[in-house]
Amino acid sequence: MISGKIARAASQMAKAPGLFLASLTAAGIMAPQVALAAVAPEPAAAPAQAAAGSYTPMTPTPGIGMPVDGGIGFQQQFSKLGEYGEWIHNAVLLPIIGVISVFVLVLLLIIIVRYNRRANPVPSKTSHHTVLEVIWTLVPVLILVGIAIPSIDLLAKQYKPAPKDALTIKVTGNQWFWTYGYPDNGDFEVISNMLNLPGQPTINNGVREVGSEPWDGPSHLEVDNRMVVPVGEPIRLQITASDVIHSFAVPSLWFKLDAVPGRINEKVLVVEKPGVYYGQCSELCGAKHGYMPIAVEALPRDKYNAWVLTHAGGAIDGQKAAGSETDYLPGEQPAGEASEAPAAEAAAE
Known part of the structure; x- marks a missing residue:
């Protein structure tokens, strides 16, 4: 009879694995796992919180980062x-x-x-004076x-090279607008067009008029999407063009570099203070050459991160302590990094 009861109990546990697990839990076999599950945070909360981002464009300061009436010298410099x-x-x-x-x-x-x-009616006939x-x-x-x-x-x-951990932004000149790519922040792109002028013929279809938002700067210089950068950090600007030669120039940041099709020109940009700085294409590039301005908005790092997260695919890599693998030349990789990967794999196993 005892053996029959044991057989029936085993049959019931085989048909109802939940009862079997419950019995193991009651016996204390799965108690550690249950305790860990009780205190573990919900995995969905962190990504949802990290994906949040907000951004309100900065209002430019009159006379800063832009031309002024009667100006005959350099614009005030911010680098x-x-x-x-x-x-x-x-x-x-x-x-x-x-x-x-x-x-x-x-x-x-x-x-x-x-x-x-x-x-002096009699002119001198001196033909040579050594001193x-x-x-x-x-x-x-x-x-x-x-x-x-x-x-x-x-x-x-x-033309000093950028640090290995510098943020990279790719600038592409087009007829007649700019494209800004952010490969270090999820590889999203921002297309920047000049705002239309009130009462004037439409320059860019589908783009609003300047002055329709409180943060708009001067006409002929304000754009629908600015190039946003973090302030106080070296930024690696890689500049090229998709059609003809353009030139990326921002006078108040002492920056000018040609955008040549099929070629990438590179230069470092460091903006000292938060603000909005305006420039224009400085290479004759066609009929709308005068209608492709540049607007650079420099934000503190936390606000820059929030701006990045407002874009689909935007990601924050964080402050990198050292360069990535692609930053090192062959044989240049620090000795400590070579042993970190096997150790991490062993720990994971």
């Missing part, structure tokens, strides 16, 4: 390179030009007064050397 270039212009080039111009003017006045026909010729040969050479040293330094700094 280290721009400040350095402006210093070379104001502290090196302008004084040299001013001194040379005044010196030549004084020489002309002396010649007019001292060596005219009435004051004078040495001076007017060496002085221009020294002037050019003084100009060349800071100029070459500025050129070298402008």
Whole structure:
């Protein structure tokens, strides 16, 4: 009879595995697993929270990052390179030009007064003056050397390669709009068209008019979708074109680089302060060359991340401690990284 009861119990457990698991749980066999399941967070909550993102375009400051009425000098600079270039212009080039111009003017006045026909009826027949010729040969050479040293330094700094962990943004010039790609943030793209002008012929079909939103900047410079970048970080801009040669130029950021079809030109951009900075295509590219402006909006990192998450496929990689695998040349990979992958696989197993 006992063996019969055992057989019937086994048959019932085989038909109802839930009863069998319940009995094991009651016996304490599955207690650790049940306890872990009770305290584990819901997996769906984190992705839903991470996918949230919000963005309101920044309102530009009048006179900052844009042309001003009566302006005859550089726009106010908001990058280290721009400040350095402006210093070379104001502290090196302008004084040299001013001194040379005044010196030549004084020489002309002396010649007019001292060596005219009435004051000097018998002209000098001097045909060679060694000291004078040495001076007017060496002085221009020294002037050019003084100009060349800071100029070459500025050129070298402008084309210094970006850090390995720098954010990459791809800029493509088209007839007649810009496309901004974000391969490090999910590889989404933003198409930027100039806003239409009220009361004027339509420039871009389906695009709203400038002034219809409170954050719009000047006409002929504002766009429907700006190029958004994080402030205070080196950004690797890779610039190309899809049809003809364009030129990506933002004067207040001391940035200008040609966009050539079939070729990628690369340069680093660092924006010092949050704001909106305007530029234009600076290479004659066709009938609507004057209608493809550039608007760069620099945001703090947290607001930039929120802007990224508003785009389909947008993703935040986070602050990378080191470059990715593609950033290293053969043999350049740090020694510690080679052993991390096998260790991680072993831990997973």
